[in-house]
Amino acid sequence: DTGVSQDPxxxxxxxxxxxxxxxxxxxxxxRLYWYRQTLGQGPEFLTYFQNEAQLEKSRLLSDRFSAExxxxxxxxxxxQRTEQGDSAMYLCASSxxxxxxEKLFFxxxxxxxxx
Amino acid sequence: AQKVTQAQTEISVVEKEDVTLxxxxxxxxxxxxxxxxxxxxxxxxxxxxxxNSFDEQNEISGRYSWNFQKSTSSFNFxxxxxxxxxxxxxxxxxxxxxxxxxxxxxxxxxTLLTVNP
Numbered sequence: 731d732t733g734v735s736q737d738p739x740x741x742x743x744x745x746x747x748x749x750x751x752x753x754x755x756x757x758x759x760x761r762l763y764w765y766r767q768t769l770g771q772g773p774e775f776l777t778y779f780q781n782e783a784q785l786e787k788s789r790l791l792s793d794r795f796s797a798e799x800x801x802x803x804x805x806x807x808x809x810q811r812t813e814q815g816d817s818a819m820y821l822c823a824s825s826x827x828x829x830x831x832e833k834l835f836f837x838x839x840x841x842x843x844x845x
Numbered sequence: 846a847q848k849v850t851q852a853q854t855e856i857s858v859v860e861k862e863d864v865t866l867x868x869x870x871x872x873x874x875x876x877x878x879x880x881x882x883x884x885x886x887x888x889x890x891x892x893x894x895x896x897n898s899f900d901e902q903n904e905i906s907g908r909y910s911w912n913f914q915k916s917t918s919s920f921n922f923x924x925x926x927x928x929x930x931x932x933x934x935x936x937x938x939x940x941x942x943x944x945x946x947x948x949x950x951x952x953x954x955x956t957l958l959t960v961n962p
Contacts, residue, residue, distance in 0.1 A: 771954055773936075829948075831878035833892050833895060838888045839889070
């Protein structure tokens, strides 16, 4: 499978716990994105990496959220002290382009439920 | 600021019917891209089409066709002779230079299409 893979597919946690998600982009894709999708809404941009550099974070991303992409390969998204409002689908996407209009390849997402 | 509006929340049709999904966008930029993505129950968004703001030619791909009209800021998507496998949530999205962030997609809320046998 050469697509974008995300792990785990589902995560149930209790409020206040920390969680970490992993995304493996398509090999050699230089750009990696995290989006968040809540029920009945379209995906919303969270953050973006160009190789290993995190170039932008949305104001949606509170201080409890942190993302990394060591060596420009896979990426992790960590949420500390989870809140019920963090419950959502977290989508990862990658692309090989350098400008506007590039096609994104999405993973199947990690569904987070905070109890 | 940029915005994408998909006014149809849900559409239900019977197999073989034609169906059109509406998309209206807002942007101050003259250069932008429009997209349609399909999200089946598995959750993975699948790219369907990309259009740049300078290309108003309509496009047909099999049973799918897209109508881009800058005059009305619309980029509508038509499925001809719908099939049960077309059942999914369809998202329209916009990418432009607004705010210096030309790599972000702004998505609409999506239209849930259900095709009944």
